[in-house]
Amino acid sequence: MSGIDGAGDVDPRAADEHAGELAVLDARLVPAAVFCWAATIVALAAGWVAGLLLAVGLMVAAIGLWVLLLWAMAHRSERLRAVALVALAAVLLGAGFAVAAAWREYRVATHPLRAVAGRSMQVVVTPSADPKAVRSNAFGEQRWVVRATLREYRSGAKSTTVGGAVVILASGEEWATLLPGRPMTFRARAEPPRRHDLTVATLRAQGPPEPAGAPPWWQRVAGYVRAELSAAAAGALGPDAAGLLPAVVVGDTSRLPEHVTEDFEIAGLEHIYVVSGANFSILLSAVLCVVRMLTLGPRAQAAVATLTLLLFVVIARPDPSVLRAAGMGAVTLLAMVTGRRKQALPALCAAIIGLLALAPELAMRAGFALSALATAGLILLAPSWSDWLRARGWWRGPAESVAVAVAAFVVTTPLLIALSGKLSTVSILANILVEPVIGPITVLGVLAAVLSVVWPPLAEAVLLCARPLLWWLLSVAERLAAVPGAELAIPGGTGGGILACALLVVAVLALRSRRVRRLAAVITICLAAVLVPVRVWHPGWPPPGWVLAACDVGQGDGLALSLGGGAAIVVDVGPQPRLMRSCLDRLRITTIPLLLLSHPHADHIGGLAGALRGRTVAAIAVAAGELAASHSPPANRSAAQHHSSKTGFEREPVADIAEVVSAARAADIPLLELQSGAELNFGPVELTILAPISSGAAQSSADNANDRSIVFAAKTPAGRILFTGDIEAEAQRALVNSGAPVQADILKVPHHGSRTTAAEFLDAVHPRLAVVSVGADNTFGHPNPAILAHLSALGATVVRTDHQGDVLILGSGPTLRTVARQRNSGD
Secondary structure, eight states: OOOSSOOOSOOTTHHHHHHHHHHTOOOTTHHHHHHHHHHHHHHHHHOHHHHHHHHHHHHHHHHHHHHHHHHHHHTTOHHHHHHHHHHHHHHHHHHHHHHHHHHHHHHHHTOGGGGGTTOEEEEEEEEOSOOEEEOOOTTOOOEEEEEEEEEEEEETTEEEEOOOEEEEEEESGGGGGOOTTOOEEEEEEEEOOSSSSSEEEEEEEOSOOEEOSOOOHHHHHHHHHHHHHHHHHHHHSOHHHHHHHHHHHHOOOTTOOHHHHHHHHHTTOGGGGSOOHHHHHHHHHHHHHHHHHTTOOHHHHHHHHHHHHHHHHHHTOOSHHHHHHHHHHHHHHHHHHHOOHHHHHHHHHHHHHHHHHHOGGGGGOHHHHHHHHHHHHHHHTHHHHHHHHHTTTOOHHHHHHHHHHHHHHHHHHHHHHHHHSEEETTHHHHHHHHHHHHHHHHHHHHHHHHHHHHOHHHHHHHHHHHHHHHHHHHHHHHHHHTSTTSEEEOOOHHHHHHHHHHHHHHHHHHTTSHHHHHHHHHHHHHHHHHHHHHHHHOTTOSOTTEEEEEOOOSSSOEEEEEEETTEEEEEEEOSOHHHHHHHHHHTTOOEESOEEOOSSOHHHHTTHHHHHTTSEEOOEEEETTHHHHTTOOOSOOOGGGOOOEEOOOOOOOOOSHHHHHHHHHHTTOOEEEEOTTOEEEETTEEEEEEEOSOGGGGGSOGGGGGGGOOEEEEEETTEEEEEOTTOOHHHHHHHHHTTOOOOOSEEEOGGGGOTTOOHHHHHHHOOSEEEEOOOTTOTTOOSOHHHHHHHHHTTOEEEEHHHHSEEEEEEETTEEEEEEEOOOTTO
16 A cells, blocks of 8 residues: 655655654553453353453452552552553453443343254345355355344244344355345254354255345445446456456455455455455545545545445445444555554554444454454554665655555464464565555446446446456466465464464564574575475476376366376366366476366366366367256367367366356367267377266266266276276176276276275276375265275275375386375465
């Protein structure tokens, strides 16, 4: 952000002046904010009894502080009087917040819905926020989380009208279009809440929602504006930018591609598409600039700013997180306008106290803590660090960008590590690079939102101006997320957060010494010179002569058959694009003559975009009958019409065969259907399709999709390899009984080594080497120990991606060799 302080020219005394300001910083409200926050957390996390006990303890302390205050006044000790007064106010406020939070927690604990937990019932709720999509499960079903307010429930013949916050867990696309504020009714099973945030119950939906009333006018207006903005973005921008713009401007992530979300999370930019204080401060500063040009008075300026704030809150949805962002944005704007942290810090504390009074559940939400910490860093650290850099010859803009990014990183990293156990090593650089475009994108987006309601073509013209800015934002996130080691897995939880905090404090204090800074610079350069080439170029990987690669894609399958010269046949693509893309990049695969998807489950097709991105793909193959089952006939099914298509973009994980068809069409890649008996020749590799035996099976329901997997044998320099998808015992026995030639040197173990593997099938294959593609610490119990024991009894060597990472198979004839590459935390 710019404009942190008002100095114009570089002044070597700037840092000293701000240090003096820090010494007289008005921190009188800090204890009150801390006590209010802590008291609310205790009451919500430990229960209403603990909250009341805390309130009693604080009142006893208040009596002692009152006595101390009287003594200080009697002895004319001004310093002691001031300290006692600040402490007394903080303790009294903390006691009040403890009582208030305890009362609300008591109402949650005694809510009548708790008495019918586990039962199925008809409920009427009012959604309070837009549905939030969560990643599809392994079987491709889209799931949603919806926050709502309970209005009524009917259990048996009894109907109860009651309020309370609930969280809805649902599946099905019909949940995607819920409008906040519009009452809905559906059947659900009530379960105890999963979080201590004043939620009375978790409702697991057992059917689709039906309207039970009309939304209020402001929600209809907000929904209309958001829809028109999305339509204008779709008309003026590419798919990734069209999904990103509404997310940046109003927090609408409904069209944000999954791969963009992944890139932004890894690069430490996920705060950009969440409505935050930055949105409000940027918008308000732009509005105030225009108002001042009109020479309006202070009262008029305040009125216009307040009106703008209220309108934006409505469009962004007035839920607690947006109100929190509005409060923090106002504080940030105050810091920017005044240039004095002495005024901004009390405003921040007042905002925290006010927001907790309005919505106590914010005390338990990570977003609130991160927002408060980031704002505090902007107020307390960024100005002096910026001046320190300017005093050493930096220009104002770069100095402020670096100071803000580093300050935000320092104050938020310990909490982020505690929550996720991950550290973005490129976060500071990413935020510095994108900071100049966030303001213009926000302003242009808000202007387009207004114009989209009045004159959509003009809104699209405005968004054309934002296209290069969005391209830059997407490019920075994509490039930095692809850097090896961009995200590191480190110990998380409370211990990890405390350790990270301690290390950062030590680092900040140590770097005050010029000698330490020079030593740190030398160490950093040396480490970069050694580690960057290793992590970027992966020396020695892949080794020459590899035949089969089993990629570590988590709980799923992602394999490649080498054809030499950077070409490979890819078999399944795992659940997530990033993991599959990284594996193929490490293998230096640039051409895919055939991308074969064994069956339409997300753990086999979800990472399709990662395989397509930046590679020439000649054709995508699925089982016979699958395309008809998708109700979308393929653009081209003829194997004779192969052609290459190079796609330069990546979409979200696909969850069913219809999305495979859509992705193929978008990339202009032909789709093929493979039937049993088909043979395909790719030079050193020959494929023979063994199953599914008939296409009629593909017309049945999705619950037997595993048994519809394509099973094929590959004749390779390393011997005969049998690929089995996820076929289970019934299909395995049918395949053996059909007389199909299943014996092989190498077996891709079916269904991640699950217990549904038939012993007679393993006996018939009798492999020398068995590959188990499986996710570490998965909840399915894969692979089954009995299956592994049976393979060992047959004399097979078993390799597992959850233990060994990427696994390559080399050799020819009787000699087989495996080479493993342990997965790095940053991959």
